[in-house]
Amino acid sequence: MTWVDEIKWTADGLVPAVAQDAADGRILMVAWMNREALQLTAETGSAVYWSRSRQKLWRKGEESGHRQIIKEIRLDCDNDVILLQIEQLGGIACHTGRRSCFYQRLEGDRWVAVEPVLKNPQDIYGKG
Amino acid sequence: MTWVDEIKWTADGLVPAVAQDAADGRILMVAWMNREALQLTAETGSAVYWSRSRQKLWRKGEESGHRQIIKEIRLDCDNDVILLQIEQLGGIACHTGRRSCFYQRLEGDRWVAVEPVLKNPQDIYGKG
Numbered sequence: 687m688t689w690v691d692e693i694k695w696t697a698d699g700l701v702p703a704v705a706q707d708a709a710d711g712r713i714l715m716v717a718w719m720n721r722e723a724l725q726l727t728a729e730t731g732s733a734v735y736w737s738r739s740r741q742k743l744w745r746k747g748e749e750s751g752h753r754q755i756i757k758e759i760r761l762d763c764d765n766d767v768i769l770l771q772i773e774q775l776g777g778i779a780c781h782t783g784r785r786s787c788f789y790q791r792l793e794g795d796r797w798v799a800v801e802p803v804l805k806n807p808q809d810i811y812g813k814g
Numbered sequence: 815m816t817w818v819d820e821i822k823w824t825a826d827g828l829v830p831a832v833a834q835d836a837a838d839g840r841i842l843m844v845a846w847m848n849r850e851a852l853q854l855t856a857e858t859g860s861a862v863y864w865s866r867s868r869q870k871l872w873r874k875g876e877e878s879g880h881r882q883i884i885k886e887i888r889l890d891c892d893n894d895v896i897l898l899q900i901e902q903l904g905g906i907a908c909h910t911g912r913r914s915c916f917y918q919r920l921e922g923d924r925w926v927a928v929e930p931v932l933k934n935p936q937d938i939y940g941k942g
């Protein structure tokens with residue numbers, strides 16, 4: 687029984703992972719990991735997720751350069767959520783070019799985008 | 815189409831919600847909400863989740879008094895994760911009596927509990 691075996695995976699073999707900026711506590715994103723992604727994250731010291739839409743490993747920053755350097759890995763009381771303390775290279779976690787994926791704030795009865803786009807996604811990922 | 819309709823619910827009609835202490839950015843817990851829980855959270859200003867184990871609404875703090883006062887509700891870029899900025903009454907979010915549910919830290923190849931129990935769970939929930 688290894689530390690990975692202690693995770694309570696979903697029926698699909700996944701666990702949600704919250705990425706928090708270790709410097710100032712900002713929550714940058716939530717994504718999913720399978721067993722291999724979590725092991726690679728721990729071994730390489732750089733966040734690896736499981737892309738549910740593409741059904742493959744997603745080495746965060748592989749295209750954008752916006753890698754997430756792991757400072758600490760935590761697990762919650764139910765063993766079913768991971769918390770990563772990270773350093774966000776490039777200062778951008780979101781594919782929209784914003785620092786955090788959580789840029790929509792509920793104001794009254796509507797969601798309002800309240801965070802600036804720091805870099806054009808076309809410039810992050812290329813136009814091809 | 816209301817703001818709740820914009821959420822991308824899972825097949826089970828749920829969305830994960832991260833609760834973050836608005837004062838210092840500490841991540842306290844991650845739980846699930848259904849449509850009614852999210853609406854009640856917004857309407858009452860106090861966090862309501864959906865308990866998957868008990869299959870019913872879970873008004874956080876109902877037994878313990880450890881309610882979570884909502885300061886802000888955010889949504890991520892994929893519209894499938896909620897982030898709550900909260901004030902944690904009683905300073906304890908976890909059913910183990912710790913401040914945060916994320917008290918297990920990966921050290922080498924094992925999980926180590928690194929946060930103190932602030933209150934005996936029996937004293938929080940009663941012994942009956």
